[in-house]
Amino acid sequence: MRGVIRTVRHRQYLMIPGPTPVPQTVALAGAAPMINHRGPEFGELLAETTRGLQQVLKTRNTVLTFPSAGTGAMEAAAVNLTAPGEKVLVGVAGEFGARFAEIFRASGADVVIVKAEPGSPVSPEAIREALCKDGSITAVVVTHNETSTGVTMDLKGIRAAIDREDVLLVADAVSSAGAIDIETDAWGIDVLVTASQKALMCPPGLAFVTVSPRAWERAEKLKARSVYFSFVSARKFLEKPSPQTPYTPAVSLLFSLREAVRMILAEGLDAVFARHALLARATRAGVRALGLELLAADDCASNTVTAVKLPAGADGHKLLGTLRDRYDVILAGGMGELAGKIFRIGHVGAVDWSDVVVTLSALEMALSDLEVPTPGFGRAVAAAEQVLRG
Amino acid sequence: MRGVIRTVRHRQYLMIPGPTPVPQTVALAGAAPMINHRGPEFGELLAETTRGLQQVLKTRNTVLTFPSAGTGAMEAAAVNLTAPGEKVLVGVAGEFGARFAEIFRASGADVVIVKAEPGSPVSPEAIREALCKDGSITAVVVTHNETSTGVTMDLKGIRAAIDREDVLLVADAVSSAGAIDIETDAWGIDVLVTASQKALMCPPGLAFVTVSPRAWERAEKLKARSVYFSFVSARKFLEKPSPQTPYTPAVSLLFSLREAVRMILAEGLDAVFARHALLARATRAGVRALGLELLAADDCASNTVTAVKLPAGADGHKLLGTLRDRYDVILAGGMGELAGKIFRIGHVGAVDWSDVVVTLSALEMALSDLEVPTPGFGRAVAAAEQVLRG
Numbered sequence A, B: 001m002r003g004v005i006r007t008v009r010h011r012q013y014l015m016i017p018g019p020t021p022v023p024q025t026v027a028l029a030g031a032a033p034m035i036n037h038r039g040p041e042f043g044e045l046l047a048e049t050t051r052g053l054q055q056v057l058k059t060r061n062t063v064l065t066f067p068s069a070g071t072g073a074m075e076a077a078a079v080n081l082t083a084p085g086e087k088v089l090v091g092v093a094g095e096f097g098a099r100f101a102e103i104f105r106a107s108g109a110d111v112v113i114v115k116a117e118p119g120s121p122v123s124p125e126a127i128r129e130a131l132c133k134d135g136s137i138t139a140v141v142v143t144h145n146e147t148s149t150g151v152t153m154d155l156k157g158i159r160a161a162i163d164r165e166d167v168l169l170v171a172d173a174v175s176s177a178g179a180i181d182i183e184t185d186a187w188g189i190d191v192l193v194t195a196s197q198k199a200l201m202c203p204p205g206l207a208f209v210t211v212s213p214r215a216w217e218r219a220e221k222l223k224a225r226s227v228y229f230s231f232v233s234a235r236k237f238l239e240k241p242s243p244q245t246p247y248t249p250a251v252s253l254l255f256s257l258r259e260a261v262r263m264i265l266a267e268g269l270d271a272v273f274a275r276h277a278l279l280a281r282a283t284r285a286g287v288r289a290l291g292l293e294l295l296a297a298d299d300c301a302s303n304t305v306t307a308v309k310l311p312a313g314a315d316g317h318k319l320l321g322t323l324r325d326r327y328d329v330i331l332a333g334g335m336g337e338l339a340g341k342i343f344r345i346g347h348v349g350a351v352d353w354s355d356v357v358v359t360l361s362a363l364e365m366a367l368s369d370l371e372v373p374t375p376g377f378g379r380a381v382a383a384a385e386q387v388l389r390g
Helices: A024-029 A040-056 A070-081 A095-106 A124-133 A155-161 A213-221 A231-238 A251-267 A269-289 A316-327 A353-369 A379-388 B024-029 B040-056 B070-081 B095-106 B124-133 B155-161 B213-221 B231-238 B251-267 B269-289 B316-327 B353-369 B379-388
Strands: A062-066 A087-092 A110-115 A137-143 A168-172 A191-195 A207-211 A305-309 A342-346 B062-066 B087-092 B110-115 B137-143 B168-172 B191-195 B207-211 B305-309 B342-346
Touching: A024 A251, A040 A062, A040 A251, A062 A070, A062 A231, A070 A095, A070 A168, A070 A191, A070 A207, A070 A213, A070 A231, A087 A095, A087 A124, A095 A110, A095 A137, A095 A168, A110 A124, A124 A137, A124 A155, A137 A155, A155 A168, A168 A213, A207 A213, A207 A231, A213 A231, A251 A269, A269 A305, A269 A353, A269 A379, A316 A342, A316 A353, A353 A379, A353 B353, A353 B379, A379 B353, A379 B379, B024 B251, B040 B062, B040 B251, B062 B070, B062 B231, B070 B095, B070 B168, B070 B191, B070 B207, B070 B213, B070 B231, B087 B095, B087 B124, B095 B110, B095 B137, B095 B168, B110 B124, B124 B137, B124 B155, B137 B155, B155 B168, B168 B213, B207 B213, B207 B231, B213 B231, B251 B269, B269 B305, B269 B353, B269 B379, B316 B342, B316 B353, B353 B379
Parallel strands: A087 A110, A087 A137, A137 A168, A168 A191, B087 B110, B087 B137, B137 B168, B168 B191
Antiparallel strands: A062 A207, A191 A207, A305 A342, B062 B207, B191 B207, B305 B342
C-alpha cells in the first residue's frame, strides 16, 4: 500500500474545531510593526475591534478583550459574577460544560449540575425544572456549542425558561460565536464568552466577554477576586477617551482580529452563518453516505463541529494518524468518556466547500487504507456535492 | 440554482499550467529586505540558486538567469546561437512551438518547420527525416512540453535522432523542467530554457538557460545582437569571484527562488517527478470517468497539464467561468486553433492530491450546473482516489 504523494510544503486541512485555519491576510496583518499600547493608534485599534465584535455578537453591551484563552474568559465570568457560596446552575452536555462547572466550583460557587447525555443538549425544560426546585440559584451557565459532542443548545429557549429576572444567563460561545447566529441582546444573554481561534479566524490568544447592565450591577457589587480578569478594571481602561487595557494587550493578535472582523463583516453575517450551516449539512450527508453514524441528532447538530461514531472495529488513533500523515487532513478525536468512540470534524471559520470535499475524500481513502468496509470511493463526496449544490 | 457558498477570502485553486500556486514560504521569502546587487549577499544568493538549478536540471553546464519571462529566454537562445540566414529546424506541436519558430524567424534564422497534429508530439523519426533532407540545418529546436496541447516530447529520442555532432539541440522546458525528469547532460541537450512560474513554484519574472560547451563555442563566435540577453555577458558576470549579473537582477524573485529550490531538493527530485506523474494519472482517470475525452494519448500525455476535449454542446467559456466564479477553481481554455474545443487542467508545482480532488469535484458540479450530462456526482473523484491510492 503506497502513500498518497504530497509536497513538502505540508499544507494542512486543519479541520479540528479550533484553532482554525488563519487566512493569509489575517496572519500578515499580525506581522505589522509593533505599536505603543498607550498611544492613539492602539486606541483606534481597540475601538474598532470592540465595535466589530459588538456587531458580530449582536450586542450593545460592553465587550471586554482579554489576552487569554477562552478558558480564561470563562474564569473571568466566574470570578466577576458570583460570590463564594453563591448557587450557580451549570448545564453540562460534555467536556466543556464540565470545565465551566469546574471553573465556577474553583471560584467558590456552589455548583448545581444539570447533565445531558453525550450527543444531546441540556434542554430549556431541564433548566426550568432545576430552577423550580431551587430558588436560590443566581446564575445559569451553559455551553452554547458543546465542542466535545458537536451539539448546539437553544440559548433563546433557555433564557425563556428562566422566569426570574434576577438570574443571570452566562454562555460559553467559544466554538460558535461568529459562525452560528447568536442574538446576545434580543435573547437576554448577560455574559457571552468567546475567543479568537474559532469562527473569528485568528490565532489563539484573545478572549472576549460581553457584559449586560444586569451583569455589571453584579460585578460592581462584588469584591474583585482577580486583578487580571477584573471586568471593572477592563471597562475603566476601555472607556478612556483613547481606549486602553489595564495591562499589556496582545497587540499583534488585535491587528489580526481587526482584519478578520473586517472580513466577516464584508462577507456579511447572514452569509457567514448560512455558509457554516451549508458546510455542516454537506459534512453530515457525506459522513452518512459512508455508512457512519453521527453522535448528535440533526435538530441539535452543531454547524461548526460534527461528531462521528467510530465504525465497528476501527481504531480511532490509527484513523486520525492516517488522515494526518498520508492526507494532511487534521481531525480531532473524542474527549473524556468519548475518547476512542468518536472522531470530530471541525468546519468553522475560514473554511469553504473544498475543505469539506477534501476531508470526505481523505476519509474515503483512509478508511479504505485501514480496510474498514465502506460503500466505495466517491460516495461521501457525491452526497456532499448534492447538498452543496442545493 | 444556488451558488456554492464560499468565504470572502477567495482562496483559489490555481490549476492553470502556470503561473502556479506560490507556497507561502516562497512568497514570504520574496518579502525579505532588499540587498545591494553588487554586494556579497547577492553573490551568495546567485551562487546558491545557480547550483540548485544545476541539480534540478541535471547539468554541469552554465545556468544563466535572466529577469524575464520564459519567452525572453527563448529569444536569448535564438539571438545567441544562430546567425542571420542560418537554417534551424523547429518542431511545432502547438502554440508554444509556433512561438519558438516565430522567435527564431524574427532573429533572422531560416526556419524549417516539422509539424505535428494537435495532441501529438513531434517524433524523433520526423526530426531525423527532416535532417536527412537538409544537411545545412545547424540547430534543432523543440518544445519539451507543449503546454497548449498537454503533450510531452521525447527529448532523449530526439537527440539520438540527430546523428550529426555539430547540430545543437535547443529545448523549451518552461512548463516541464523541475516537474518532469530531464537529463540535460546525459541526453545531450545544448540549451534548455525554463522559467520561474511553473514547476519552480515562484512568481513569474525569472527565466533560465543552460548552455553546453558546444553551445558556448557557437555563442562566442557570433556577434551579440542583444545586450539584454547576451549569454557571454551574463557568464562574464556570473563567473566573478562574487557572482553578479550584467544589469539589475530581480532580487526578490531570487529570494523566492532560493526558498523554492531548497523545498524541491528537500522533497527530492525523484519524489517530485513521481508526484507529478501520479497527479497527472489521477487527473486523467477522473476526467475519463466523467465521460470526457483527452486530447493526447497516454504515451505522450504531459505530467504537468491535461488537455480535455469539451463535451458536445458545452460552452467552454461558460464552463471555465462557472468553475472560477462558483468554485474558485481556475482552469485554462484552448489556445489558437484549439480555442473553444478544449480546456486544460494544470497540475504543476506546489500541488498535491487535494488539488486534483477539488478540481474534479468542482468539474462534476459545474458540468451539472450547466446541464451537461455526466455519469453522476462522485465518479471522477472516485476514479482519482483509486489511482491516488495506487
